[in-house]
Amino acid sequence: MGFAYFPHTDEDIRAMLDKAGAVSLDSLYSDVPEDVLFKGEFDIPDAMTEMEIRRRFADLSSKNRKLKIFCGAGAYDHYSPAAALSMISRPEFLTSYTPYQAEVSQGTLRYIFEFQTMMSMLTGMDCSNASMYDGPTSAAEAMLMAMSCTRKKKRILLSGTLLPQVLQVVETYMGFHGVGLDVIPGKDGESDLASICRELRSEDVAGVLVPGINRYGIIEDLSGLADAVHDAKALLAVYSDPSSLAVIRTPGEWGADLACGEAQSLGIPLNAGGPYLGFLCCRQEFVRKLPGRIAGETVDADGKKAYVLTLQAREQHIRREKATSNICSNQSLMALYVTVYLSLMGPQGLRRVNDLSYGGAHSLHSRLLETGLFTDAFGKPFLKEFTLRSRLPVDRLQKSLLDKGIFGALSCGEDLVSFCVTENRTEEEIEQVVDAALFCHLDICRDIVNDKLSPDHEILR
Amino acid sequence: MSKIIDGLFYSESHEWVKLEDGIAVIGITDFAQKSMGSIVYVDMPDEDDEVSRNEEFGAVESVKAASDLYAPVSGTVMEHNGELEDDPGLLNRDPYAGWIIKVRMSDPAETSELMDSAAYAEFLARQE
Amino acid sequence: MKYYDKLIFGLSKERRIGFSLPENSWKDRADGIPANLKRSSPLDLPQVSEPDAVRHYVNLSDMNFSVDTGFYPLGSCTMKYNPRISEEVASFSGFSGIHPLQPAESMQGVLRIYSELSDWLCALTGMSAFTLNPFAGAHGELTGLMIMRKYHLSGGDTGRTRIIVPDSAHGTNPASAAVCGLEVVQVKSTGEGLIDMESLLPLLDETVAGIMMTNPNTLGLFEKDIHRIEAAVHAAGGLMYYDGANMNALLGKVRPADMGFDIMHLNLHKTFSTPHGGGGPGAGPVGVTENLKHLLPMPAIRKRDGTGEYEIAMPESSVGRISGFMGNFGMLMKAYTYILMLGKRNVRKVGPYAVLAANYVKESLKDRYRLPIPSLCKHETVFDGLAACSGDVTTLDVAKRLLDYGFHAPTIYFPLLFHQSIMIEPTETESKETLDAFIDAMKKIADEALTDPDLLKEAPHNTPVRRPDETLAATHPVLVYQHKP
Known part of the structure; x- marks a missing residue:
């Protein structure tokens, strides 16, 4: 029986074996020790037809529950334009290799150049690379870069208000790299700038990483931080949600040297966590230490405008163990997605996305407070994500939401819960969140009446 | 054949040193620039940075290669050649005019460990 | 174009x-x-x-070359065909709306794919457990080396800070080792292109964390001494790391665990046919033997005992978190589909057909291109430039001329062991007719190198752009669009 992806007929195989001077396919492995050749049966399924595969995926798909997403925490349910999905399905983009052969890769190189330009515009920085794996790894790379730019320094500072997964990934990387790392706990829901500045006095710090919008959804006020970091001859990196940068103060405007973060918020579907893409932007003076691929403009032999991967002397295939980073690929196709997305949205569309998210989030915020079941955790400005103190037990609140097909009230420690609203959420869905909270309250009261819970329960106070 | 100039000191990593009133002017040799190809960037230390003999003080980069620079002598950087920022190709066109850094030496005796032009010529002959 | x-x-x-x-x-x-x-x-x-x-x-x-428009003889990159059914199912709406932090109960379909794909990769490699979190091959290498370091450190063995990497290794190997805080010790190759045992043995002491190997290596040669290497490294207390970049040569034939490897990564975008996407997203799952399982990064997906349900665990013993969530899930779905399409019987032919194609190309071109190591190759073959030419025609010129003939260039100037390396990997999904057309083009180019060298030196001639000025690009970088007033 043939197989759709193996084009060789028996006759072809015979002819090729003859030319190769081999008697059989097995003899092509005569240089492999006999005891290493696998003779058993592989414990994987029998081949399926496309029809069977479709059925299997329909079945697998039915085991997932499509929920209304009121959670952010580093992955956002923003609107995905049909044209962006369509463009990344173009086979000439989808099935092409890394654009090392510039002459036949101008399509990829041009969109990377456009991507770099757009990310620089959003972050207010001078330049960008062609993308990184995801937000948390871009933060780790930013810190490695800070050390490379400050040469001998080997300590970094992270704000405790960064998303937990960002802290964890940076900690993992730095731990193995032999770098001193201090997480400075947040204060009143924001980065503790005074403590960070105190730590900087020791002058051994290479880089400082703080969020633009933090894990509680708060838009941080980073006034004065850049000056303090620069006085200590360190680099400031701001971890940002690029979608928000259409309306909030940019890393460039805060005086940052590096901007990193997760660009999934630019319309990429949630997709159970990937593929997404990270970004890393910097000021001009640091560009030769920027990790990853970078496209640049030049001319060809005829003087025509052309694009190439450039500044390659930074990269692993040339520097080997002395490279800025071990990164080899980028999330190229996702960079294309983001480029098409930003082209379609333009400044007005991105502002509209933020207006709708802001409006919806502030509406949910006030309606939840009106129930009396929540109090504001920090009372600080937010965009689309906010954190409340819940008087309802967090697990029961989450369950009531799930019963209505809603994923929200993500636990942020103790009685803190966060919600996120994007333009994909409707007024009706927001109403359902409030209803679920009220229902949860009712359910708890019922348990108290039915003696399942103590009448001293906090909810009655 | 690579060009070698009399009166300079040379290191095995192909840097040259010219002494000017106790100041070491440092660059890369003609052999080094030829083996690099078109130089596109020179990574140089800043004024007041310390450099130590046989330790990295920067790098030269071409399109497809990068080569670290090793200090032939120890001391304090007084100046780096700002001209190379705009025109790194100077190192290809005239490697002995295109100096990279000037160093106030902390131990002038270190030059005795470097080669003179004849020794360097012999060293290159063995390499080639 | x-x-x-x-x-x-x-x-x-x-x-x-x-x-x-x-x-x-x-x-x-x-x-x-x-x-x-x-x-x-x-x-x-x-x-x-x-x-x-x-x-x-x-x-x-339209200015791009791609697998769907032409043949890539690109060594070490495994540019095989990317099945369309994988694209179709990966865009099923039942997956695209899943938030990665959703409760496990609400994403059992996702977790089942994750778990089954891990099991199948174990079956195909002989490893005991896989994490699918790493985003790419280099990310897998870094993760694998973290596991290696943590293994030694958690046993109280703090002195193992060096890693042995052959001089023929991919550039990512030493770079990943450096990011992981390991000092790289290079080991030489013999004239036959294999690891030099005489150079290796004296390096093995109590400072060595392990060795990183690609087998077949980047010359496309099987490291025949694998048993001796494995025994010596293990005897010295080190671990064996397998860089799965060249796994396509062995798929269905040899399992890395059976060669004595303890840790490995796979490039799903190579061996398991997920599209390269112009340079990513890829996926670099890492597999380990039983005794290293507890060190795999978090989150870890597990089957809940007896229930048939899957859960997401955050094991304390793990090296830590290396990705925001659970890897490039979209890519995992495509590799999952590819394995289902192949099935247990066809998978046995992947390696042999890939090796057949490489040897066919090798034997067909060896008269016109210098073949420094004439022995049987695996999935790829390396030539050291033209056998004969007039003037100073280089490998770069050959590669650029090939673009005019409608083929992608091979990998050139790698491995670094030869000055004019041309590395060709044809894969199992190219027909004999395609390979013959490529061989013909390579021979014509060898003719042109004798009769009309300028044609090569100035190539390509009919691509959207011609050779770009890379020196200009790197000397005065223009990295963002400048608004024209």
Whole structure:
């Protein structure tokens, strides 16, 4: 029986074996020790037809529950334009290799150049690379870069208000790299700038990483931080949600040297966590230490405008163990997605996305407070994500939401819960969140009446 | 054949040193620039940075290669050649005019460990 | 492919829009953000209509070479065909809307794919457990080395800070080792292109964490001494790391665990046929033997005992978190589909057909291109430039001329062991007719190198752009679009 992806007929195989001077396919492995050749049966399924595969995926798909997403925490349910999905399905983009052969890769190189330009515009920085794996790894790379730019320094500072997964990934990387790392706990829901500045006095710090919008959804006020970091001859990196940068103060405007973060918020579907893409932007003076691929403009032999991967002397295939980073690929196709997305949205569309998210989030915020079941955790400005103190037990609140097909009230420690609203959420869905909270309250009261819970329960106070 | 100039000191990593009133002017040799190809960037230390003999003080980069620079002598950087920022190709066109850094030496005796032009010529002959 | 000279910025006109969003009917809008926290600089993103944007990107795509338009003889990259069914199922809506932090109960379909794919990769490699979190091969290497280091450290063995890497290794190997805080010790190759045992043995002491190997190596040669290497490394207390970049040669034939490897990564975008996407996203799952299982990064997906349900665990013993969530799930679905399409019988032919194609090309070209190591190769073969030419025609010229013939260039100047390396990996999905056409083109180029060397030196001639000035690009980098006044 043939197989759709193996084009060789028996006759072809015979002819090729003859030319190769081999008697059989097995003899092509005569240089492999006999005891290493696998003779058993592989414990994987029998081949399926496309029809069977479709059925299997329909079945697998039915085991997932499509929920209304009121959670952010580093992955956002923003609107995905049909044209962006369509463009990344173009086979000439989808099935092409890394654009090392510039002459036949101008399509990829041009969109990377456009991507770099757009990310620089959003972050207010001078330049960008062609993308990184995801937000948390871009933060780790930013810190490695800070050390490379400050040469001998080997300590970094992270704000405790960064998303937990960002802290964890940076900690993992730095731990193995032999770098001193201090997480400075947040204060009143924001980065503790005074403590960070105190730590900087020791002058051994290479880089400082703080969020633009933090894990509680708060838009941080980073006034004065850049000056303090620069006085200590360190680099400031701001971890940002690029979608928000259409309306909030940019890393460039805060005086940052590096901007990193997760660009999934630019319309990429949630997709159970990937593929997404990270970004890393910097000021001009640091560009030769920027990790990853970078496209640049030049001319060809005829003087025509052309694009190439450039500044390659930074990269692993040339520097080997002395490279800025071990990164080899980028999330190229996702960079294309983001480029098409930003082209379609333009400044007005991105502002509209933020207006709708802001409006919806502030509406949910006030309606939840009106129930009396929540109090504001920090009372600080937010965009689309906010954190409340819940008087309802967090697990029961989450369950009531799930019963209505809603994923929200993500636990942020103790009685803190966060919600996120994007333009994909409707007024009706927001109403359902409030209803679920009220229902949860009712359910708890019922348990108290039915003696399942103590009448001293906090909810009655 | 690579060009070698009399009166300079040379290191095995192909840097040259010219002494000017106790100041070491440092660059890369003609052999080094030829083996690099078109130089596109020179990574140089800043004024007041310390450099130590046989330790990295920067790098030269071409399109497809990068080569670290090793200090032939120890001391304090007084100046780096700002001209190379705009025109790194100077190192290809005239490697002995295109100096990279000037160093106030902390131990002038270190030059005795470097080669003179004849020794360097012999060293290159063995390499080639 | 034709030349198209626009950037999206050039199509922009004030007030054009390409989005479809409702008007804001909420009471509040983002103007409510306090002034000192607001963006104050203008945002010059392009303003284009959807038809203009679509036409622009389709025109850009037309300047690209791709697997779907032609053959890539690209060594060490395994540019095989990417099945369409994988693309279809990966876009099923039942997966695209899943938030990665959703409760495990609400994403059992996702977790089952994750778990089954891990099991199948174990079956195909002989490893005991896989994490699918790493985003790419280099990310897998880093993860694997973290596991290696943590293994030694958690046993109280703090002195193992060196890693042995052959001089023929991919550049990512030493770079990953350096990021992981390991000192790289290079081991030489013999004249036959294999690891030099005489050089290796003296390096093995109590400072060595392990060795990173690609087998077959980057010359496409099987390291025949694998048993001796494995025994010596293990005897010295080190671990064996397998760089799975060349796994396509062995798929269905040899399992890395059976060669004595303890840790390995796979490149799903190579061996398991997920599309390269112009340089990513890929996926670099890491597999380990039983005694290293507890060190795999978190989150870890597990089958709950007896229930048939899957859960997401955060094991304390793990090396830590190396990715925001659970890897490039979309890519995992495609590899999962590819394995299902192949099935247990066809999978046995992947390696042999790939090796057959490489040896066929090798034998067909060896008269015209210098073949430094004539022995049986595995999935790829390395030539050291033209056997004969007039003037100074280089490997670069051959590669560029090949573009004129409608083929992608091979991998060139790698491995570094030869000065004029041309590395060719044909894969199992190319027909004999395609290989013959490629061989013909390579022979014609060898003829041209004798009769008309300038034709090669100036190639390519009929691509959208000709050789770009890379020196200019790197000396005076222009990395973002400059608005023309």
